[in-house]
Amino acid sequence: MLKISNVEKNIQHAVVFPSINLELKLGETAAIHSSTNVRTVLLELLSASKPLSGGSIMINNEQVSASNKVYFNQAAFLFLNDGLYERLTIKEHLAFYQKLYGANETVEEILNLIQLNEKKRLRVSALTFSEKKRLLFARILFQKPKAVILEEPDQNVDLEAKKILSRLIRMLTDDNSCVLVLTGNMESALMVTKRVYRLDESGLHALEVTEEKEEETLKEQNEEIQQVQPVKFEKIPTKVNDKIILFNPPEIDYIESSEGQSNVHVKGQIYPCMFTLNDLEQRLIPFGFFRCHRSYIVNLQKVREVITWTRNSYSLILDEAGKSSIPLSKTKMTELKEMLGLK
Amino acid sequence: MNYTIRRTMAIFQKDYKDMMKNLYVSTTIVLPLIMAAFYGRTGVDTVDGYFLVFNMTFSVVAAYIQASLIAEEKEKNTLRGLMLSPASTGEIMAGKSLLSFVSTVIILFISAIFMRFQPADPAIIVTALVISTFFYIALGTLLGLVTRSVMEASVAILPVLLFFSFAPFATVFMDEYPILKIAEYLPNLQLVELGAAVEAGGGFEDVWSNLLILISWTAALLVAVVVMYQKKMIDK
Numbered sequence: 001m002l003k004i005s006n007v008e009k010n011i012q013h014a015v016v017f018p019s020i021n022l023e024l025k026l027g028e029t030a031a032i033h034s035s036t037n038v039r040t041v042l043l044e045l046l047s048a049s050k051p052l053s054g055g056s057i058m059i060n061n062e063q064v065s066a067s068n069k070v071y072f073n074q075a076a077f078l079f080l081n082d083g084l085y086e087r088l089t090i091k092e093h094l095a096f097y098q099k100l101y102g103a104n105e106t107v108e109e110i111l112n113l114i115q116l117n118e119k120k121r122l123r124v125s126a127l128t129f130s131e132k133k134r135l136l137f138a139r140i141l142f143q144k145p146k147a148v149i150l151e152e153p154d155q156n157v158d159l160e161a162k163k164i165l166s167r168l169i170r171m172l173t174d175d176n177s178c179v180l181v182l183t184g185n186m187e188s189a190l191m192v193t194k195r196v197y198r199l200d201e202s203g204l205h206a207l208e209v210t211e212e213k214e215e216e217t218l219k220e221q222n223e224e225i226q227q228v229q230p231v232k233f234e235k236i237p238t239k240v241n242d243k244i245i246l247f248n249p250p251e252i253d254y255i256e257s258s259e260g261q262s263n264v265h266v267k268g269q270i271y272p273c274m275f276t277l278n279d280l281e282q283r284l285i286p287f288g289f290f291r292c293h294r295s296y297i298v299n300l301q302k303v304r305e306v307i308t309w310t311r312n313s314y315s316l317i318l319d320e321a322g323k324s325s326i327p328l329s330k331t332k333m334t335e336l337k338e339m340l341g342l343k
Numbered sequence: 344m345n346y347t348i349r350r351t352m353a354i355f356q357k358d359y360k361d362m363m364k365n366l367y368v369s370t371t372i373v374l375p376l377i378m379a380a381f382y383g384r385t386g387v388d389t390v391d392g393y394f395l396v397f398n399m400t401f402s403v404v405a406a407y408i409q410a411s412l413i414a415e416e417k418e419k420n421t422l423r424g425l426m427l428s429p430a431s432t433g434e435i436m437a438g439k440s441l442l443s444f445v446s447t448v449i450i451l452f453i454s455a456i457f458m459r460f461q462p463a464d465p466a467i468i469v470t471a472l473v474i475s476t477f478f479y480i481a482l483g484t485l486l487g488l489v490t491r492s493v494m495e496a497s498v499a500i501l502p503v504l505l506f507f508s509f510a511p512f513a514t515v516f517m518d519e520y521p522i523l524k525i526a527e528y529l530p531n532l533q534l535v536e537l538g539a540a541v542e543a544g545g546g547f548e549d550v551w552s553n554l555l556i557l558i559s560w561t562a563a564l565l566v567a568v569v570v571m572y573q574k575k576m577i578d579k
Contacts, residue, residue, distance in 0.1 A: 047427065072427050083420035085357065087364040092357070099353030100428050102346055123364075139424065 001025055002147040002178050006055030009041050016041050019055065020204040022197070024178040026146065029169065031181040031189035033207070034199040039151065039182045042199070046149055047077055059147045076145035080152045082136050086125040090116055093124055094138055103142040110138050113171075115164055130161035137168060148172055148179045154188045166191055234287075236280070238264050238271035245271060249287035253302050253318055254326055255280055257295040268322045290336065292316060292328045306336075350430045354438025358412055362442065367493065368411055372450060375400040379454030390542050391511060393460050394535045397451060397472065398511070401531075402504040404450050405476050406483035407496070409443040413487025414496040432572070440480050447476045464541050467550060471537050474557045478530050479507075481564040488571050507531045530560040 002024040009016040016038055024030055032042070044050035046057060048066040057064040062071040085093060094107045111117045114134040119127070124135065133153070140148055153169075154162045169179055169192055183189050189196045196207045235246040253265045257277045264271045273280065281291050288300045304319035306328065314328040328336065362368050379396045387393075416422040425435055451472060462468040482503065490496045510531055517523045526532060537553040 069429070069431070073429055075427075077427055079420075079423065081420050082424055085361050085421060086419065087361050088357065092360055096353055096357040099356075100350055100425075100430060102349060102429070143428075 001058075001060055002180060003058045004055070005058075007045065007052060007057060008055060009045065009053050011041070015201045017199055017201060018203050020199065022204060024147070024180060026176045026178055027173050028195070029173050029179040029181070029193040030195040030197065031183060031193050032197050032199050032204070033183060033186055033189045036184055038199055039184065042182060043077075043079070043149070043151055046075075073143075074146040076140040076143045076148045078136060078140060078148075078150045078153060080155065084124045084132055084135060087123060089121055089123055090127070090135060091120040093135060094142075097139050097142045101139075101142045103144070105142060110141050113141060113168065114138050115160075128158075130157040133157050134161055134164055137165060140172070141168065144175070144177070146177055148177050150179065150181045152183050152185070152188070153181060154191070155183075155185070162191070236264060236273065236275075236283070238273045240271055247271075249284055249289070250299070250301065252284075252289075252299055253320055253324065254296060254298040255284075256326075265324070267320065290332075290339070292326060292332050292336065294329065296326050298326055300339075346429075347431075347434055351434045351438045351441065354425075354430065354435060355441045358439055358442045362408065362412070362446075367497070368408060371407060372404045372446060374403050375450055375454055376457065379457035383457040383459055387458070390539045391535065393455075393458055394531075394538050395508060395511065396454050396458065397475075398531045398534065399504070399508040400447065400450050400454060401475055401479040402500065402507045405443050405447040405479035406486065406503055407500045408446055409439060409480050409483025410486035410490065410496040410500060411493045412439045412442065413484060414490045415493050418492040436484070440484070443480050443483060444476060447479070448473075451476075462538075462541060463544060464546065467541055467547060468538065471534055471550075471554060471557060474554065474561060475530060475534055478557065478561040478564060481561060481568050484568045485564065485571055488568070488575050511535050528556060530557055533557055533560075 002022075004020060004022040006019045006021065008019040022030070022032075032039075034042070041050070045052055046064065048064050048068075048071075052064075059071055059074045062068060062074060064071055085096070088096070091107060091111070094110055097103070098105070098107055098110075108117075111120055114137060116127075116131060116134060119131070124132065127135065137153075148169075150169075153165055157165070169181075173179055179192070181189060181192050186196070198205045198207055234249060236249060236252065238245050238247065247264065247266060251266055253267070255273070255277065256263050256265065262273045262275060262277050262280060264273045275283075277291075277295065277297060281289070281297055284297060289297050290300050292298045298316055298318075302318045302320060303316050305317035307315045307317060307325070309315065312330050314330070314333050315325045316328050318324045318326065375396055378399060382392055382396060416425065426432070430438075486496060486499050486503070490499050507529075508531075510526060510529055513523050513526050514532070517527075527536070533553045533556050537550045537557075540550050540553070
């Protein structure tokens with residue numbers, strides 16, 4: 001059982017991630033999708049190469065610490081840049097792992113599992129990157145750990161290796177190990193498990209992953225309607241130099257019109273948009289946007305504060321890093337109050 | 344204990360197979376053998392001549408193999424996997440040192456045969472050579488910890504090779520420059536001095552001071568290795 005409780009990490013002034021909790025029971029698989037930086041930090045904490053800022057990481061009630069051999073006997077790591085002894089043959093390499101871990105499995109059994117049987121007399125240096133990854137994974141099979149922590153297990157590997165690896169991961173969970181995959185690629189996270197989390201400076205969030213089958217039945221039901229209705233386009237196009245960038249409405253903080261040009265503000269960046277404010281208002285009202293001023297449309301989900309300056313002048317303060325303030329006209333204030341159910 | 348031996352042997356065997364296929368290392372270690380064969384044929388039979396080859400063997404085999412074994416693990420990112428395995432640091436180091444030790448003993452033995460070296464008192468000479476081997480393995484470990492790749496280790500071994508093989512020639516200038524007398528306490532000169540004393544018919548009572556100095560050098564270097572190891576591990 002892998003248990004991460006109240007673990008947080010700050011580096012200098014920046015929050016890498018705030019206090020997070022995650023519990024994996026034996027036989028469970030989870031994936032954490034994050035940026036490379038966050039992933040490296042989390043791995044350093046899990047492998048005890050950096051101290052915890054707070055909280056605890058336990059595997060079967062063994063606390064993580066560089067001197068705790070029991071923890072490391074129960075935890076297996078597959079790092080992205082792990083190396084192999086390139087001059088040994090594959091068979092020699094596996095025999096070394098077997099002796100090192102004092103494993104009961106024979107070299108032949110593992111060779112069959114990673115499907116490198118016909119190449120066993122080749123040197124490791126003659127293998128492709130994907131085959132090396134399979135050989136690295138063999139170490140975990142000899143170790144038989146309680147918790148397996150994989151860093152980008154299928155980055156840059158071929159289809160064959162992907163299939164073998166995902167089968168081996170399933171085999172490990174069937175053998176009552178828990179598996180934690182750390183990756184920056186949503187696709188590889190979804191390949192191993194439905195339990196996907198996103199980890200960033202705002203914390204650990206579970207992602208809702210709907211079953212494909214459910215979607216299919218839904219599609220069938222909606223098929224008739226869909227035939228009549230054209231697919232509704234719900235992206236806002238903006239233009240930067242020659243490129244067209246599409247934004248999901250919920251990403252947008254607010255839109256401002258200046259000198260006849262509407263500018264879309266996303267995370268402090270400004271992107272010019274080719275539509276007029278009136279067009280945008282029509283499109284965005286279903287997404288919870290609000291025309292708060294003659295030349296502003298705001299995403300109401302992002303509004304934190306309504307400030308009253310005088311009886312006739314108001315501002316909206318947004319909940320983002322810049323804390324932008326947006327004017328709110330008097331007539332619109334009454335409309336907003338109605339929307340909020342205040343009058 | 345049984346597991347400790349099994350893991351140490353696993354690392355020893357792995358490193359042995361790896362070294363045999365590593366042309367870099369395996370060609371370097373024949374160097375003292377060529378030197379010994381050359382000396383044997385040309386009829387060098389002075390103590391200085393024998394011990395020049397022995398001292399060279401120590402730097403080229405004991406120190407260099409040890410340094411490159413450790414540096415390569417770091418270079419190829421395999422050390423972390425080894426550290427996270429059930430093998431302890433002691434077992435990893437023991438496995439590697441065992442390989443350096445065995446190769447040094449073999450090379451020393453063959454070069455002694457090549458040079459037709461017949462010590463007057465084999466027991467003392469063998470004891471002194473074994474203690475020296477430990478000294479150079481510790482030196483190699485230190486170099487391996489400091490360097491980051493086999494390339495770096497190969498370069499770092501050169502001054503060691505020159506210094507420890509040819510420092511005995513400094514004795515020539517000792518009368519002229521008294522400051523060089525300090526060099527007499529170096530482990531390599533102590534070894535040569537010991538060899539000369541044994542050839543002159545000295546027994547254990549004549550050379551115990553040399554042995555003691557050799558042992559203290561080895562002990563001091565082992566302490567340095569432990570300190571350096573801890574420093575490097577915290578750095579990571």
